[in-house]
Amino acid sequence: MLQKSFVDPDDTSYNSFFSETHAGQHVPRAIFVDTDPSTRNEILSESPDLFHPENVLGYKQDCKNNFFEGRFMASHLKVKEDVLDRVRLQVDLCSNLQGFFVFHAFGGGTGSGIGCEILHDLHEAFDKKVIFQPIVFPSRQFASSMVEPYNCIFSTFYTRDVVDVTMMLDNQAVYQMVESKQCIKNPDFHHVNRLIAQTISACTTSLRFEAQLSAKMTEIVTNLVPSKEFRYPVLSLAPIRGKDQENHETFSPQEIVTELFETSSVLSDVSHLKSNRYLAAVILLRGNEESFKEQGDGVAGYPKKETLPMEANKCITALQTVKDGTHRSPVKFAPWVSAGFKVGLVAVPPARDARAHSEYSSSTLHFLNFRKLIKPNLQNFP
């Protein structure tokens, strides 16, 4: 439970994702939905005081891994109405709503079918707001059922006009990152979800903290999505290191940016990355460990605002080096892409979690428009 006593009065970063009650408790502006009743019970038993119980919706049975069963259930069980009611209540508590993050998996029936119906309603009700859609795409090795690719194709098609940015994630790539970079044997969803959460949270740093270079949701869309057809970026995260390695390495913006463009840093299974051309990239950097240690006497252990750990120019130089291939083979961009990349800078390092097996000295995220992956599938539809 986030009580008022834990929150610094000068720190307003919580307000973006938490609403404060009269009792001083901070309640997440989040709504969970699963047709399987066990998920609701699990969330409420693990975090009994954190989430509003009515924002965690559960029903009688799952959607049998079937996209069309999910769509049917969305109307039959009135899931759409329930979710929209809760969303409207949350929106009323917001003072400056920018948009929505809709997390779902495309492999199962609930995530694909019900997720798709909810997205259509959200788009209709809040058509001026940005919708970011982080998706767990099915992966070859970790699929839980044979029909996952079909559900994925259907939901990709049915959500193509209602979402602003679809962030592609896949469990296979993230498992491999956890195993190879964090040196954790037999990782589970807990480890995978931590990396995914870290990546997605980088998109919202400008909303939560005072940014040196701002990259708000609308700015990310403007710089990344030339048309709705090209709104499927892949995400990458760097540097990721195991607990044993982290004290032996330091990272400059140059090294972080270079690592971001390596296939092993991408949270999707993209084996042909080198043969593709990038259409756009957004790079979001957060504060580094050095300034955190030396000058970190600011609010709640964060560095003072005036001691900036990052320099925008270094990032731009790093990007140019990556493009020119000064040290290695160049990363190929479309010919019309010049140096005009969107860069977001926030001088607040990621929070450290005592439970985590690995910690990061800084976290970065970028998007690459990766057209070959999705476009052929969409062309199969009329």
Ligand SMILES: Nc1nc2c(ncn2[C@@H]2O[C@H](COP(=O)(O)OP(=O)(O)OP(=O)(O)O)[C@@H](O)[C@H]2O)c(=O)[nH]1
């Ligand atoms: N990264 C990640 N992937 C998950 C998690 N839980 C499930 N998945 C993946 O999401 C996909 C669908 O998962 P399910 O939860 O079985 O499906 P559902 O959306 O609930 O649909 P139904 O079971 O048909 O109601 C599968 O590919 C899973 O591997 C999780 O906690 N993290």
